[in-house]
Amino acid sequence: MAADLIESVAKILFIFAVNVGVFAPILGWVERKQSAVMQDRIGANRADILGFTAIGLFHSLADAIKLLTKEDFVPANANKFFHTLAPFISLVPAIAAFAIVPFGGRYELFGHEVHLVIADLDVGILYVFALAGLATYGTVLAGWSSRSNWSLLGGLRASAQMLSYEVAMGLSIIGLIMVYGTLKLTEIGAIQEDFFRWGIFLQPLGFIIFMTCAIAENKRIPFDIPEAESELVAGYFTEYSGMKFVMFWMAEFLEMVTISAVVTTLFFGAWHIPFVTDAMLLSWFQFAGPNGAAALAMLVNIAVFFTKVSFFIWLQMTIRWTLPRFRYDQVMRMCWKMLLPLSLINLSITGLVVLLL
Amino acid sequence: MTSVQVGIPAAVLKPKKVRRRLDMTLWEKLYVAEIVRGLVVTSKHFFINMIGFIFPPAGKKRKIFTVYYPEEKLTLPPAYRGRPVLVADAQGKEKCVACGLCEKMCPAHAISIVAAEKAPGERYPERYTLDLGRCVYCGYCEEVCPKEAIVMSDEYQGLAQRERSRLVFQKEQLLRPESKVKARLSYVRRIYSKWNY
Ligand code: SF4
Ligand code: SF4
Numbered sequence: 001m002a003a004d005l006i007e008s009v010a011k012i013l014f015i016f017a018v019n020v021g022v023f024a025p026i027l028g029w030v031e032r033k034q035s036a037v038m039q040d041r042i043g044a045n046r047a048d049i050l051g052f053t054a055i056g057l058f059h060s061l062a063d064a065i066k067l068l069t070k071e072d073f074v075p076a077n078a079n080k081f082f083h084t085l086a087p088f089i090s091l092v093p094a095i096a097a098f099a100i101v102p103f104g105g106r107y108e109l110f111g112h113e114v115h116l117v118i119a120d121l122d123v124g125i126l127y128v129f130a131l132a133g134l135a136t137y138g139t140v141l142a143g144w145s146s147r148s149n150w151s152l153l154g155g156l157r158a159s160a161q162m163l164s165y166e167v168a169m170g171l172s173i174i175g176l177i178m179v180y181g182t183l184k185l186t187e188i189g190a191i192q193e194d195f196f197r198w199g200i201f202l203q204p205l206g207f208i209i210f211m212t213c214a215i216a217e218n219k220r221i222p223f224d225i226p227e228a229e230s231e232l233v234a235g236y237f238t239e240y241s242g243m244k245f246v247m248f249w250m251a252e253f254l255e256m257v258t259i260s261a262v263v264t265t266l267f268f269g270a271w272h273i274p275f276v277t278d279a280m281l282l283s284w285f286q287f288a289g290p291n292g293a294a295a296l297a298m299l300v301n302i303a304v305f306f307t308k309v310s311f312f313i314w315l316q317m318t319i320r321w322t323l324p325r326f327r328y329d330q331v332m333r334m335c336w337k338m339l340l341p342l343s344l345i346n347l348s349i350t351g352l353v354v355l356l357l
Numbered sequence: 358m359t360s361v362q363v364g365i366p367a368a369v370l371k372p373k374k375v376r377r378r379l380d381m382t383l384w385e386k387l388y389v390a391e392i393v394r395g396l397v398v399t400s401k402h403f404f405i406n407m408i409g410f411i412f413p414p415a416g417k418k419r420k421i422f423t424v425y426y427p428e429e430k431l432t433l434p435p436a437y438r439g440r441p442v443l444v445a446d447a448q449g450k451e452k453c454v455a456c457g458l459c460e461k462m463c464p465a466h467a468i469s470i471v472a473a474e475k476a477p478g479e480r481y482p483e484r485y486t487l488d489l490g491r492c493v494y495c496g497y498c499e500e501v502c503p504k505e506a507i508v509m510s511d512e513y514q515g516l517a518q519r520e521r522s523r524l525v526f527q528k529e530q531l532l533r534p535e536s537k538v539k540a541r542l543s544y545v546r547r548i549y550s551k552w553n554y
Contacts, residue, residue, distance in 0.1 A: 037406045038399045042423040208389065322399040323392065 003112045011118045015098050018306070019254055025060035027253040027313065032059065034314070035321045070242035075147055078239065082145035087240065087247035090138030093131035094254040100124040101261040102186045104271050104301030105278040107294040116271070116298060117186055124185035125177070128262055129170060132217055135255070136162040139219070139226060139236050142248070146239035154235025157328060158226035162217055164335040169213035171343040175350035176203045176266055189270030193277050199267030205346045207267045209339050214259040215316060216331070218252060222323040225331055260312035261305075268308055271301040435544035438494045438509040440516065441487060443531040444538060451532060453506035455482040459498035467491040468498060487531055489516060490524035499545060508538050508545065 029044075033056055036043025047058040074083055104116025121127050136159060143155015179202050180188050192198050200207050216223040227235030237248045264270060272278075281300055285293035326334065385391050424431055433439070443451050455472035473483035499508050510533065518524055535542070 034403065037410070038403045040402060040406060040422065042425075318396055318400055318403070319392075322395045 007112070007114055008118065011116070012099075015103075015118060016095070019095055019098060019257060020250070023257045023313075024250045024253050025064070027256070028060050028063060028249075029057055030313070031317060031320075032056065034317050038318070038321050064246075067242055067246045072242040072244065073239075075239050077147040079145040079147070082141045083239075084244070086138050086142035086145060087237075087244040087251070088138070089141060090135055090251040091247045091254070093135040093138075094251045094258060097128050097131045097255075097258045098261060100127050100185055101258070101265055102189045102270060103261075103305045104298050105190070106186075107278075107282075107298055108290070109294045109298075110291055114294075114298070115186070116301060120184065120186050123183050124188075125173060125183050125262075125266075128258075129166065132162075132169075133166060135217075135251070138251070142240070143226075143236035146236075148239050150232045150234070150238040151236050154226045154228070154232050154238070157228075158219060158236055161219070161223065161225060161331055161335075164332060165213045165216040165223075165339075168335055168339040168343050169210060169217065171340065171347060172206045172209035172213060173266070175206045175343075175346050178347075178350055178354050179203065185265050185270075189265055189272075192269040193272050195269070195272075195274040198269045203267070203346070203350070205342065206350075207263070209343050209346065210266070211263060212339060213335075214263065215319065216335070218255045218259060218316075220252065220256070220316065221320045222326050223331060224325055225328050228325065230325075256313055256316055257309065260309040260316065263312050264305065264308040268312075271305040273300075273304055433511040435511075435540040437511050438496050439512045440489055440494070440510060441492065441496075441498055441507050441531075442510045442512070442533045442538065443485065443528065444506055444508055444542075445532045445534050447535075449532070449534070451482065451485070451506060451528060452504050453482050453485065453502075454504055455480045455485075456503065458501045458503065459507055462497045462501040463492075464495060464497065465491040465493050467493075482528060485528040485531065487526045488524060489526055490521045500549065505542060505545070508541050510538055510541065 033043045035041075043056060044059045045053050045056040047053065047056065047062045049058055074080055099118040100121050102115075102117035102120075106113060106115045108114075139158040139162070140155045143151045143153070143158065146152070176188075176199050177183060180191055182188060182191075188199075219226050224235075226232075227237070229235075232238070237245060240248060278297060278301075281297040282293050285296040287293075288296055443453060446452050455470055457470055457472065460468045460470050467488045469484075469486045469488075470482045471484040472480050475481050494509070496509050516524070
């Protein structure tokens with residue numbers, strides 16, 4: 001159907017634009033500026049256009065120009081095919097994972113039902129895990145195909161770390177799924193219309209475990225042993241330059257966005273304002289007519305959702321600039337000896353409570 | 358160009374209590390609470406600075422130590438050892454009597470003097486060459502000079518050159534009126550008078 005097609009294309013374009021066009025460059029700036037502000041510095045502010053610096057925002061632009069014009073270097077003995085493929089395998093899942101995240105409710109617009117999610121899969125959350133598993137390949141392939149010791153070590157570390165944390169991450173979510181009784185992210189979002197059924201209240205421990213594992217999956221500090229610049233130069237992307245390097249860099253930022261979006265959807269009420277249901281939103285915007293009301297409500301949904309996402313991005317950035325890096329054995333011990341038992345305990349308690357109620 | 362003073366004055370600094378026992382308590386071993394504490398510290402800085410950025414406090418000394426270098430310059434303390442300069446007297450002539458002590462003392466052999474006599478018994482340096490490419494800014498020349506004729510100034514610019522020959526300074530380039538190095542001179546007198554040379 002034409003309307004369905006238009007709706008899908010519009011949603012895909014919207015998400016793509018938000019991710020690649022807004023979040024990726026802005027996060028490069030935020031990372032610089034936030035770290036500076038946190039450390040009582042001023043941060044990047046020298047790039048200017050006609051003397052106008054826009055508090056350092058043009059540094060992203062300068063970066064883009066610099067990286068686009070850089071030589072695309074491939075080491076002599078590298079496996080050229082996989083060396084080129086790896087950044088794509090890293091980046092594509094990071095963007096694709098956003099497809100199942102609902103950023104708004106279900107509204108009637110011009111007699112056509114608009115659902116603010118690109119793909120409403122029945123197994124939504126499993127899809128996220130599958131793509132997270134796929135992203136591991138990008139890292140490992142990058143490390144292996146570069147023919148560099150640093151890269152290989154980084155890739156090995158990444159594979160061990162990401163496989164381990166996937167286990168704990170999967171188990172930490174099961175409690176939540178048991179409570180909600182669905183894998184569909186849109187349904188999970190809809191359930192959280194009731195403020196007291198937000199995931200954070202039902203599964204506080206699950207939230208902490210999930211957040212920790214998600215940061216570890218994204219290989220960011222304090223879990224950045226795959227890149228560990230003080231030990232491994234730059235880890236698995238040591239041998240990358242130019243655009244391919246940017247793809248890893250973007251993948252990291254976009255994974256951060258995706259993690260924030262998933263956490264928001266699962267634990268922090270998705271697109272809902274506390275105590276405000278979608279029906280209430282519609283009735284408030286009644287003055288704009290049925291279509292206008294739906295459009296306004298949709299805008300509010302999207303704004304609320306991305307505000308929450310921004311908050312979690314801020315949180316991850318703060319964590320990144322606060323904590324020191326774990327040692328390799330500490331990362332493994334934390335996963336297998338702390339997070340995994342904790343998530344199992346969380347799971348059994350949840351099961352017991354669900355059974356008794 | 359503005360001159361800024363940054364940092365906390367020494368008088369304000371208070372000694373911090375340091376915990377000597379370094380094994381972790383049970384509370385710290387739990388980790389999550391300590392993470393939150395760390396996050397609170399960094400976030401506090403973040404939000405305070407954020408407010409400072411959005412509403413800059415007028416007239417207050419700024420908390421951020423970063424100096425916008427070419428536009429702003431630090432006010433250097435008199436203890437700063439910039440490049441050595443020759444002090445001129447009221448007539449604009451060097452005070453140096455070409456005794457050669459600094460030439461002898463200089464650990465880097467940066468100074469070379471050609472002495473001559475103005476009048477019988479009155480020596481002056483006909484040429485006084487200071488190779489700033491060799492100088493290590495130790496200040497020995499200043500310390501040893503009996504006439505306070507050579508002192509360390511607060512100048513540090515112009516020392517990045519493509520050719521080493523441009524770092525060789527002659528007497529005329531080195532002469533500074535006494536008023537320019539007054540702070541350093543009084544500092545030198547105070548410090549060196551403490552020790553019984
Ligand atoms: S500061 Fe030291 S190295 Fe430089 S000219 Fe004086 S004595 Fe020589
Ligand atoms: S020690 Fe002083 S007076 Fe003697 S030659 Fe050096 S600058 Fe001149």
